[in-house]
Amino acid sequence: MSDTTTEIALDLEAKRLSVRKPEERYDVQGTMSDEQRVQKVMENFAKDFGHVAATYMEACIHCGACAHACPFYEASGGDPRLTPIWKIEPFKQAYKREAGPLAFFYKAFNLKPKVTVDELKEWQELLYDTCTMCGRCTLICPMSIDIAALVGMARHGMFHAGLVPHELYMVTEKAEREGSPLGATPQVFEDRIEWMGDEHEVEMHVDEDQADVLVLMSSIEIQKYPESMAATAKILNAMGKSWTFHTEGYEATNFGMLSGNLEWQRDMSMKIIQTAENIGAKLVILPECGHAYQALRWQGANMYGKPLPFQVQHISEFLADAVESGALKLKKLDKTVAFHDPCQISRRGGATPAPRKVLEALGVDLKESESGGDMNICCGGGGGVITIHRADTLRYKVMGAKFRQLDATGAEMMVTSCSNCRQNFDDSGEKLNWGKEMNSLLELVADNLEEAKQ
Numbered sequence: 001m002s003d004t005t006t007e008i009a010l011d012l013e014a015k016r017l018s019v020r021k022p023e024e025r026y027d028v029q030g031t032m033s034d035e036q037r038v039q040k041v042m043e044n045f046a047k048d049f050g051h052v053a054a055t056y057m058e059a060c061i062h063c064g065a066c067a068h069a070c071p072f073y074e075a076s077g078g079d080p081r082l083t084p085i086w087k088i089e090p091f092k093q094a095y096k097r098e099a100g101p102l103a104f105f106y107k108a109f110n111l112k113p114k115v116t117v118d119e120l121k122e123w124q125e126l127l128y129d130t131c132t133m134c135g136r137c138t139l140i141c142p143m144s145i146d147i148a149a150l151v152g153m154a155r156h157g158m159f160h161a162g163l164v165p166h167e168l169y170m171v172t173e174k175a176e177r178e179g180s181p182l183g184a185t186p187q188v189f190e191d192r193i194e195w196m197g198d199e200h201e202v203e204m205h206v207d208e209d210q211a212d213v214l215v216l217m218s219s220i221e222i223q224k225y226p227e228s229m230a231a232t233a234k235i236l237n238a239m240g241k242s243w244t245f246h247t248e249g250y251e252a253t254n255f256g257m258l259s260g261n262l263e264w265q266r267d268m269s270m271k272i273i274q275t276a277e278n279i280g281a282k283l284v285i286l287p288e289c290g291h292a293y294q295a296l297r298w299q300g301a302n303m304y305g306k307p308l309p310f311q312v313q314h315i316s317e318f319l320a321d322a323v324e325s326g327a328l329k330l331k332k333l334d335k336t337v338a339f340h341d342p343c344q345i346s347r348r349g350g351a352t353p354a355p356r357k358v359l360e361a362l363g364v365d366l367k368e369s370e371s372g373g374d375m376n377i378c379c380g381g382g383g384g385v386i387t388i389h390r391a392d393t394l395r396y397k398v399m400g401a402k403f404r405q406l407d408a409t410g411a412e413m414m415v416t417s418c419s420n421c422r423q424n425f426d427d428s429g430e431k432l433n434w435g436k437e438m439n440s441l442l443e444l445v446a447d448n449l450e451e452a453k454q
């Protein structure tokens with residue numbers, strides 16, 4: 001029985017992105033029978049069994065090495081259910097029964113029974129609450145199995161069966177209906193741009209008919225960290241760029257990708273792609289949001305069906321190029337800094353050197369944390385996990401490990417380049433009395449501009 005309603009309010013006052021009173025609701029959508037749900041899962045799992053997924057499924061040698069790479073497994077004290085490869089077990093079972101080389105025998109002798117709804121409900125927690133799709137397990141796996149990608153595929157089946165955690169479903173539905181998961185409608189976006197322009201006395205560009213650079217924002221930035229808008233404008237103006245925000249395509253967050261709804265994912269990406277095409281943009285700059293980076297930079301062309309007609313850069317990459325070319329000069333900061341690598345931008349996205357180049361240009365003394373860089377431990381809030389309230393206990397434990405690593409550097413200042421990580425640091429910092437503030441790399445640059453030239 002579905003209890004989803006479009007009238008459930010978002011909690012805009014909370015530090016984290018979520019809905020109010022989530023505990024009263026079920027995590028099932030639609031009115032399908034249990035049998036229909038299983039069928040939908042199987043059908044949609046089967047759709048994703050391309051040769052890549054099949055190779056991964058066949059390649060696992062069950063060595064268990066991935067377990068200790070997973071921050072959720074570690075934070076749970078070694079719960080075997082949280083071993084990365086176990087999280088995709090229903091997907092594996094479905095593959096073996098429906099598409100693997102021995103599928104005929106498995107089916108004929110019922111050697112791999114179909115999964116049940118109760119099992120799928122149990123796996124909902126493993127696929128959504130305890131995996132941020134951070135990809136750390138893949139770096140450890142001797143067979144390089146991309147569990148994060150398989151978890152993403154398994155979520156497609158769960159979505160079609162109406163088995164998405166309630167809060168994640170609600171913010172996704174809101175994003176599709178209103179254009180933004182946090183209620184940052186085009187009008188709200190425009191109002192906030194005007195507000196930030198006035199407050200920071202910076203010239204804003206909105207809805208230009210033509211511009212070389214289209215700048216996107218995530219709803220977390222629009223609603224919780226609006227200074228990001230002013231910071232980006234300040235930097236682009238200082239560089240003399242032809243740029244614009246655009247109310248037709250501005251929301252970089254893609255909850256279609258996180259919930260498992262490919263159609264919504266495509267719709268959200270296409271809004272941006274079409275806007276960039278309409279204004280003749282040569283470059284689209286993604287904001288400080290890790291999943292936005294994955295959605296457009298690495299999956300955007302798949303959504304579009306051909307190569308994107310423009311370059312896509314995360315803001316940290318854009319800043320790194322700007323300081324390297326000398327187009328942006330920064331004042332020196334006399335501080336020790338620890339940097340938290342957002343996994344979708346760094347490990348999964350390859351932009352690990354970019355923030356370090358920017359920090360070097362700022363002249364800081366960078367104190368690398370244990371397993372910093374590509375092997376960084378995830379903050380525990382990505383992949384939609386921060387929206388799910390029942391995941392809070394373990395999420396805070398994951399962040400506890402993160403805090404200990406950052407504290408051990410002895411650095412004076414904490415910096416990151418993902419607003420989703422930043423809200424998780426804010427929320428968890430308050431809960432765990434961390435006593436430190438997580439700063440934005442972008443805002444640090446904007447606050448320390450010295451001079452700029454083309």
Ligand code: SF4
Pocket residue numbers: 069070071072083084085087130131132133134135136137138147148378
């Ligand atoms: S992708 Fe990250 S969170 Fe998910 S199973 Fe692997 S290590 Fe754990």
Ligand code: SF4
Pocket residue numbers: 059060061062063064065066067084085140141142143144145
């Ligand atoms: S590390 Fe790789 S091969 Fe070993 S159990 Fe995990 S997924 Fe399988």
